[in-house]
Amino acid sequence: MTFVDLREVSADPGHAGFWAPWFRVSMEGKALPQSVVRDIVQVTYKDDVNNIDSVELTVSNWDPAAQRCPYIGSETLQELNAGKPADTRLVLFEPGPNLLRLELGYAGANRLMVTASVTSLEPSFPGGGPPSLVVRALNRLHWMRRKPFSQAFFKKTPGQIALSFNGLRDGSEPRLPMRIELTERLQGREPEIDFIAQDNQTDIDFLIGLAHRFDYELIIAERPAPSKRTEEYLLFGPSDTSTRPVDYRLTWGRTLVEFKPQLTTANQVSKVTVRGWDRRTKRRISVTVDLKDRKAGALNRDLHRLLQQADARTEQVVDEPVFTVAEARRRAEAILQDRLKQVVTATGTTVGLPNLRAGSRLEIGGVGARLGGTYFVTQTTHTLGDGGYTTRFTARREDMAATGGTG
Template identity: 40%
Template sequence: MSTDTFTPLAQQSTEYGGFYVPRMEILIDGQGLPRDIAKDIVSLTYVDSIETIDSFTLVVNNWDDERHEFRYIGSETADELTPGHRNHALRTLFESCGKEVEVRLGYGNDLVTMVRGTFTTMQPEFTDGGAVLKVTGQNVLHQLRGKQYSDTWHGKRDTEVIADLAQRSDNGRKRFPLPVYIDPDATQNEKPVPVITQNRQTDLDFMWQRARARGFVIFVQEADKDQKIERRLYFGPARPGFIPGFRTVRYRLTWGRSLMVFKPVISTASQVRSVTVKGWNRTAKEPISRTVRLDDPRIDVNTDLFRMLRCNEREEIVTDEPIFENCHARERAIAILVEQVKRLITAEGVKVVGLPQLRAGQVVQIDGVGARLSGEYFITKTTHTFDDNGYVTTFDCRREQPQDTKG
């Protein structure tokens, strides 16, 4: 992949007015916060990850200087908590009661919806130096952790199983709060699995289990009016730079210019040269064993670094997974080895200027750190922080340099 497809930060700067007017906006049930409440927001932190539920945290000033009392929690009366009271809306504003919260970040009038979710936690702090309230929220995925289910599918692909779950109801209510988008390429390339079992698991934990087994990712994709895409849940491979409905900007970050601090870790301790997956063929009543090595042409990331593993003779043997066919054993071995190779170099990028379009699931090009460390990195987590110091983004990533594109 050519680095010409990556956007230098200088180009993005012109679109965001030089990053001079950072802004945040909090909408509750579609309404912006009144000015007197908005000024109480001390900071906003939004975190997204390919392995956890997206979350946001507000730090709110909880002291009213004029009334000399706690503003949101700590001074309320029972009457004020009763619907219809004139202070009811203020006292219960940050309660976990089903309100939809939308968090937006950006510059000037160009704001990006980072997450839509609900408040889940209130954590007031009463000290002799003042009072603050920490309010945490999560996106809609946390609704998939409400109940455990058990079921079994025979001869189905993982994408087919998740598509089936997305249509199911419980007591007349759909188990999934959003429609599910299944990557069609994933379904086409998958092989059916003899047996897939959901064993007393919530739908979310089961989805993550199946995603990890395939090397897939799960994330909520917000609605995109321009592309006429509804809000939905994505289940499929982590195709570099691919987030359905999300602007396909891919940044080029250069150390010393657009990237002030870059902390990579090169680790060969957990790397292996081959993976063997074993199982049992129930039909033929014979053992299954398939081995995949680093020289397999399907292992096509970070190949320029394989020389660092030439002294490593470690082999991983997997015997504790339900494997019933040779093709399934081979696919699982490939997935495990590819996942290992992707973690050969992990890194943290610190104090990048606030970039609302930089999100988990995207790819960035890192330059200026030498041949081994420069290259394409897959973003696994981002943290966006807005406070009195402005708007900054930090990120975690792993090097996933495609084969034959380095140099």
């Protein structure tokens, strides 16, 4: 794995030594005028492997010269009915089909964070200060939550099911706002699922559930594109595959402003049994996997000693809609792997890094062998405001083998 050393990045003139944080907000492809940009007091971007990306703009909603609210709170009914307010800022952030694009970074080294649509406005008219406005927008994927659907899949792998969402619905409109692709590790290496159904679920919720069922992730990734600076796509596959173009090595006391890990053996199990029913043979299915299985217990193997000392619960029995022995084993392995990922979790803060996103992998050092190692980032919050640009992340330790974890 190739890591980026922040000391090298800070020496790069393109990053302005992390001293010149920069952002751009565009609406329908046009950058906001400087008069509006000056009113934006804070920009916050959040992404999460389990939720849709969001952006939040905090805007000063008071014009002292005109003694009025320029964005919301001063419009008249006549202006709204006519669709021509005297000040166009009054409808600038109005929820609707207009797309908002957020770019974050540093002078000369910025990146597109999200293309979103405004979904809510939250004005505040306090008693002891000027009015303000919070504009919230959600990634385009939230369009996939407009309507639930039902369909069944027979004799398909999880990857084949995911790729089927690249087609058209009813031969007309695309099912997804962006293409879905499989990680390289996943392609051609999955067993078939006998049967699984999308039962009155939205497409995005079904895909997220499908990913979790097999210990996969569904992540928005980017790559260079000839016609534009970046192209977004959905990446479906195991979380131990790096899904971002840049990974970082962060060390406490040097490049980590704050790091708060948690090592816990609570709710851990040494065995998982999945029970189901084979419809062809009319027999019960029962498959057990445990930490001794090389594949099932691959994650955080250097911490298994702690689980044994803590006397983890002997077995977890799960009744699942599985229809073959192979499917039951795969599901049991996924449950055990998911538990192992929760042995060490952490939150941390570093200098603003626009390429540090949910789905990235971090190498954490300077915190000892049990807490150091490879982490998978599940959530990030990028904030640019009066305090500068910082990135806060939530991650889980996912070492495939014992590591020294030193920095």
